[in-house]
Amino acid sequence: MADTSSIWLDVPAPAKLNLMLHITGRRPDGYHNLQTVFQFLDYGDTLSFRARDDGQLTLEPAVDGVPFEDNLIVRAARLLQQKAGKHAGADIRLKKILPMGGGLGGGSSDAATTLLALNTMWQLNLSLDELAAIGLTLGADVPVFVRGEAAFAEGVGEVLTPLPELEERWFVVVCPQVHVNTAKIFSHEGLTRNTDPINIRTALRQGGRNDCQQVVTMLYPEIGKALNLLNKFSHAKMTGTGACIFSSFGSETEAISVSEQLPAEYVAFTAKGVNQSPAHKVLFRPS
Incomplete structure (x- = not known):
């Protein structure tokens, strides 16, 4: 029998x-209704998981300024532990390359990868719908x-329509x-x-803008300066509430x-x- 204590599962985030x-509006609870198009990048953090049978969770390295139990990775794991039983535990390693507060979704992606990986490792067999509800x-x-699919999102971002046809x-x-x-x-x-x-259809044909960009560039001039620079090569936009900005190109060489x-x-x-999350490609690839 294999020594499971030495087996690590590496999953992209x-x-x-x-x-x-x-x-598109502000809700009575203070949250905002929005419309957005999400697409993944083949670039991000990597999380490694190793199962334990003593109910303990470890995470290394520690994230400066973030208490252990407040880390989204740990919070995600704790929510699954409630369904897995007292003996389910894990050692978790994080290779962090995405900036915090950059609008690239690093913390959310880390939490989602934790849910997906531990659901597999602990053999919980929760559906993507159940995991998404926990993730929300x-x-x-x-x-x-x-869910792992490029999507058109509405509501506060949780009402998702897959966009497999996205270029x-x-x-x-x-x-x-800067940290926005x-x-x-x-x-x-x-x-x-x-x-x-x-x-x-309109979103796919016309693209759209980022309604946060004007306020962000007013408050953080460094972002406006970067936008002006990248605009010299191709139309540049901010992702999320920033600070990261992007331009698209037709080829890797360009x-x-x-x-x-x-x-x-x-x-x-x-x-x-x-259009498919690299995490899904690892966890759900054909055997």
Whole structure:
């Protein structure tokens, strides 16, 4: 019998881009109704899992400034432990490359990968619907990572319509070294909150804008400066509430060429947009 204590399961936690983000209204509970298009990138964090039978959870390395029990990875694991029984435990390692607060969904993706991987490792057999419902309690972006399909999202981002026909282009992503306070953006009096809803066909044909971008660039001039720079090569947009911005290109060669022309002070990477999550490709590949 194999020694399961030495077997590690490595699973990607991919970045996402909001290819558009329209805010269509503000709800009585203070949250905002929105419309957005999510697409994954073949770039992101990596989580490694090893099962334990003593009910203990470990996570390394520790994340500076984030208490262990507040980490979304640990919170996700705790929610599944409630269904797995007292003996289910795991050692978890995180290889973190996505910036925190960049609008790339790093924390939400880490939480979703944890739900998906431990559901498999602990043989819970929860459906994606059940995992997505658990994920929604952790954050509005978690369900799209759980379901693993590029999607048109409505509501607070949890009402998802898959978009398998979305073009898989190459992107240059620039990450200005500022941390955007999401709550500050969504509470700002200058934020556009009355964009007319559109349908999926219009979103795919016309693209759309990011309604947060004007307020963010006013409050964080460094992001506006990066947008102006990237706009010289191809139309640039912000993802989520920032700080990261992106432009799309038709080939890897073109994306790399643009990335190499950016000033050295900019942190940037190239990646391909993909319509199936890399986490799903690992966990649900044919045996």
